[in-house]
Amino acid sequence: MKKINSALLITTALLVFISVPAKINFAEEETMPISGIKKILIAYFSYSGNTREIANQIHKIVGGDIFEIQTVTPYPKNYDAVVKQAKQELASDYKPALKTKVGNIKSYDVIFIGYPNWCSTIPAPVKTFLSEYDFSGKTIAPFCTHGGGSLARSVTDISKLCPKSTLLDSFAIPGSDVKTAQSEVSEWLRRIKITK
Ligand SMILES: Cc1cc2nc3c(=O)[nH]c(=O)nc-3n(C[C@H](O)[C@H](O)[C@H](O)COP(=O)(O)O)c2cc1C
Numbered sequence: 312m313k314k315i316n317s318a319l320l321i322t323t324a325l326l327v328f329i330s331v332p333a334k335i336n337f338a339e340e341e342t343m344p345i346s347g348i349k350k351i352l353i354a355y356f357s358y359s360g361n362t363r364e365i366a367n368q369i370h371k372i373v374g375g376d377i378f379e380i381q382t383v384t385p386y387p388k389n390y391d392a393v394v395k396q397a398k399q400e401l402a403s404d405y406k407p408a409l410k411t412k413v414g415n416i417k418s419y420d421v422i423f424i425g426y427p428n429w430c431s432t433i434p435a436p437v438k439t440f441l442s443e444y445d446f447s448g449k450t451i452a453p454f455c456t457h458g459g460g461s462l463a464r465s466v467t468d469i470s471k472l473c474p475k476s477t478l479l480d481s482f483a484i485p486g487s488d489v490k491t492a493q494s495e496v497s498e499w500l501r502r503i504k505i506t507k
Contacts, residue, residue, distance in 0.1 A: 349420045350375060350376075350418055350419045350420050350421075351373050351374065351375025351376070351419065351420070351421045351422075351423070351505075352375060352376050352377075352378060352413065352416075352419040352421070352422045352423065353366050353369050353370050353373075353375060353376070353377045353378070353422075353423040353425065354377075354378045354379075354380055354413070354422060354423065354424055354425070354440060355377075355378075355379060355380060355423070355424070355425030355426065355454075356379070356380040356381075356425070356426050356427070356434055356436045356437050356440070357379070357425070357426075357427065358386055358393065358427060358434070359427075359486075361427060361456040361486035361489045362425045362426060362427050362454075362455075362456045362489075363379070364489040364490065364492075365425060365454055365456060365482075365484065365489055365492060365496065366379075366423070366425045366454075368492060368493055368496045369423055369425075369454070369496060369500070372496070372497060372500055372506060373500065373505055373506065375419075375421075376419075378411075378413055380409060380436050380437060380439075380440045381409065381410040381411065381436070382407045382408065382409060382410065382436050383407070383408045383409065383410050384407065384408075394430075397429045397430050397434065397435070398430055400435040401429075401430050401432065401435065404438075405435050406435060406438050406439040406442060407435055407436055407439055408439070409436060409439055409440060409443070412443075413444065416444040416445070416446075419449065420449070420450060421449070421450045421451075421452060421505065422446065422449055422450070422451050422452070423451075423452045423453075423454060424437065424440075424441070424451055424452070424453050424454070424469065425453075425454045425455070425456075426453075426454075426455055426456075426465065427455065427456050427457065427486070428455055428456070428457035428458070428460050428461070428462065428463055428465060428483075431460055431463035431464050431465075432463060432464045432465050432468050433465045433468055433469060438468075438472065441469065441472040441473055442472060446473040446475070446476045447475035447476065448475065448476070449473075449476050449477070450476065450477045450479060451469065451473060451476045451477070451478050451479065452478075452479040452480075452481070452482075452503055452505070453465065453466055453469055453478065453479075453481040453482070454481060454482040454483070454484075454499075455481065455482070455483045455484075456483075456484055456485070456486045456489055457483060457484075457485060457486060458485065458486055459485065461483045462481055462483045465481075466478065466481050479503040480499075480502060480503050482495075482496070482499040
């Protein structure tokens with residue numbers, strides 16, 4: 312009788328184990344890109360690392376491909392010199408040559424564009440990047456790090472360069488807060504419906 316009881320117990324336990332689907336762990340469920348989004352590209356420019364930090368946080372959550380926008384000629388390391396150059400580039404609508412290209416931009420559905428606020432708008436290398444490819448029909452999610460000026464004119468300027476793209480709500484964070492931005496980044500990704 313005892314043997315029959317234990318056999319019954321084992322069979323019941325096995326049946327329960329097989330019929331209950333593996334529970335998705337909450338963090339995994341929360342960070343899963345919503346269905347329908349096929350391919351994500353996270354493209355960013357970063358001079359001193361803040362925007363790179365946010366790009367990596369986004370990448371950790373949504374996956375996809377990550378691409379650093381880099382100029383052939385690096386910017387000067389000296390802060391005053393880079394500010395002077397950025398102002399000149401903005402005034403002359405200069406578009407510096409970029410070091411590398413994205414393989415097949417056509418294959419991406421959602422493109423994150425990350426940049427530091429430079430002189431109240433996007434840095435010149437981001438201008439080059441947005442001008443080099445056809446973003447028609449793509450969904451663009453802008454994110455920005457800044458020194459207090461937030462997004463300023465950057466999103467308006469992106470929409471001028473990509474008039475046939477859908478722009479999602481943008482994300483902005485002070486450069487000094489990027490190391491602890493994970494929950495704000497996750498919240499933004501949920502708000503724009505990239506994650507559930
Ligand atoms: C050339 C230059 C221009 C900048 N202009 C602005 C500005 O107009 N408004 C602002 O809030 N921050 C400005 N900043 C500060 C940066 O936006 C901020 O430090 C940002 O987090 C840097 O990001 P990164 O480390 O990815 O380069 C500027 C910084 C540089 C180097």
